[in-house]
Amino acid sequence: MAKGKRTYVGFYSTETGNLVHVTNIQKKNFETGEKLSLKKYNKKTRKHEVLKMKEIKKG
Secondary structure, X not given: OOOOOEEXXXXXXXXXXXXXXXXXXXHHHOOOOXXXXXXXXXXXXXXXXXXXXXXXXXX
């Protein structure tokens, strides 16, 4: 079976360490080891935080 072109990633809060957001990305747009950080709203802390990307298993 062929591997897919997309992979699931989770975005974890830098302040609390909790999983905040999950999405899928194209593998060809990110080199191995490259990390993405986003600034998004965290509902639990009720403020905007920097989130770090980490690959997760989905399924």
